[in-house]
Amino acid sequence: MTVVKHVDVHVEGVVRGVGFRPFVRSLATRLGLAGRVRGDVTGVHIEIEGALAGVEEFLTALERDAPALSAIERVTVVRGEPAGHRGFTIAPGDLTGPRRAPVLADTAPCDDCLRELADPADRRHRYPFIACAACGPRYTIARTALCDPPHTGMAGHPLCPACAAEFDDAGSRRFHAPATGCPSCGPRLRLLDDRGADLSADPVARAVTLLRAGRVVAVTGLGGCHLAVPAAHEHAAATLRGRRHRDDAPFAVMAADLAQARRLCEIDDAAAELLAGRARPIVLLPRLPGAPVAAAVAPGHRTLGLVLPYTALHHLLLAELGEPLAVTVSGEPRPHTDADAFLTHDGPVHLHAGDSIVRRMSGEVTVLRRARGYAPEPLPLRHRVPRPVLACGAELNSTFCLATERRAFLSPHLGHLDDPGTLRAFTEDIDHFCGLFGIRPDVVACDLHPGYPSTRHAQHIPGVDLVGVQHHHAHIASCLADNGDPGPVIGVAFDDLGHGPDGALWGGEFLRADLARYERLGRLTPVPLPAGALRQPWRMAAAYLRHDHPGLAVVRRHAALWADVLAQQDAPLTSSAARLFDAVYALLGVRDAVTYDGQSATELEHHADPTETGAYPAAVTPGDLLAVDGRDLIHAAAEDLTAGVPTPVIAGRFHNGVADAIARACQTLRQATGLSAVALSGSVFQNALLLERTVERLRAAGFRVLRHVRVPPHDGGLSLGQAAVAAARDRA
The missing domain is CATH 3.30.420.40 (ATPase, nucleotide binding domain)
Known part of the structure; x- marks a missing residue:
């Protein structure tokens, strides 16, 4: 006689909007098990029953074979009595209660979407906003922690019948995908001049024509806007450099693929994996002698910041242009005004998340700018946070952080708070983060410097305990938290300027x-x-x-x-x-x-x-x-x-x-x-x-x-x- 086992499984982490429920149904069906799966505001709940060996294999494969975009943080298994389930179903979700499910970072288009993008027979051929459950925008369109379109910025783009059928089909790649859409119902691309007038019925082709002529085109990507010119075009790169108001920061270079990137920089297997991964950061890599890049792109630098396309729009631009682009690092929470034309859309960008930057240093990859592709996915903490904390950061390279239980949610890089637009985004994004993750801080941490806008913001939050943290102690504590180490250590904080308690x-x-104290x-x-x-x-x-x-x-x-x-x-x-x-x-x-x-x-x-x-x-x-x-x-x-x-x-x-x-x-x-x-x-x-x-x-x-x-x-x-x-x- 077959022994029937029933367990209730609760999975926490990034498991909504990534194809996790269809994966669970497929796995259970393959193993001959019955039950149901449903989403809730903390993750996914599974009831599974069947032969003992099948249930055990299900529990093993649940974590081993989970979808690529999922990030399981905790699995709780409770034995129960068989309920007599027939078959396995995806049940309606329970969306009540406090929200604890993390929100996934935006990700680059998957291979399946890129095949559809290039297929003339596909209804999403050349559709610049193509996405599915395995890729596309998440954080930047999120209004709540729930990933379904009615709870995201896609609410303004009701699904057409064909997209609605895919969205409701558990066998489709677009089952409950947050950014489901097509040319009939999704966002529309436009190319505008500096007065807001449409320049073309084919925005990509006209933008490429302008780029080839050395004009500066502003491109709206995921969560940010950047300026672009052909990377080898000396006059265009110099023009772009001049329009950045004497800013000497190097531009990034966007290559169509790894083959094109390898003509610019030294790229080993580890670098290739970083470049082509789902996060698609800018990767700082050694520049090849004679690389076809204009002098104004990265003057005085032995490295180039390489990035591969992270949206379908970028894929279309680079495929038609046929050469790399020099691009400003995106992410300032305000539109550019230095362009000759603006490649933009009516898509649902709710939150800004500019480009991330990484570099291999002293044998390890270090994130130098944490934004698109990484934020706001949580950083695990070694110790439990007794009461929810909001930390307001500094003035330059601004971020803020929400911490609760054993998670820290670090905001994307915002920029410098001496800019009014950045300061406005800082305050608005804090409110949005608190709502997004269902966290209301009881403790607020800030720098000791009384002149920082972040400190002033913290001081005006009512009903919280305010904690001042010395700037360089915070640096060392950040390194400890990054490494999951409680200290004590000898901390070497070599930095710019920070306010000391002695006023120096x-x-x-x-x-x-250590984390609590310093000397x-x-x-x-x-x-x-x-x-x-x-x-x-x-x-x-x-x-x-x-x-x-x-x-x-x-x-x-x-x-x-x-x-x-x-x-x-x-x-x-x-x-x-x-x-x-x-x-x-x-x-x-x-x-x-x-x-x-x-x-x-x-x-x-x-x-x-x-x-x-x-x-x-x-x-x-x-x-x-x-x-x-x-x-x-x-x-x-x-x-x-x-x-x-x-x-x-x-x-x-x-x-x-x-x-x-x-x-x-x-x-x-x-x-x-x-x-x-x-x-x-x-x-x-x-x-x-x-x-x-x-x-x-x-x-x-x-x-x-x-x-x-x-x-x-x-x-x-x-x-x-x-x-x-x-x-x-x-x-x-």
């Missing part, structure tokens, strides 16, 4: 830190921060060299202005590591001004000779507050420059000197604290050469090294650290 401008810090153990020796130095790094060179050092004579182009810098008696002191990089950056004449955050550390890396093994010495002085004297590094660089040493060699020796100083400082602090783990965080560690050399030296000295992987080391990861600190203090 911190930024080159050595901390003893300042050391710092870079403070130097004056002259007025205007944040955008004119030569002022930092003057501040470091100061009193008639021979290096002053090297930089003659600002000789008349240096006296003004040196005369500033009331300039505040700073220990910022970013300002140390500014000084050598200017001293070597890489560039006189900076236009984006982290530019000096980034471009100095590309200027450095990576084969150089020499290192400049820097004094490491123990004491109540250990001091690393960055002035020694600047003076050594100035002396080499005076002696005619090539600037790439000097830059290489500077990087090695900073890494040596960090390692020696950590060894001194290990003797005092007994700690043998080091966490590296802060914007300066976006510099791959510095990170690699620092990790090498620390590991050689016997340290366990933690560095960022899933969230950025710069302020884009800060809100995760703030949330982790607030939760840890709440547990105490």
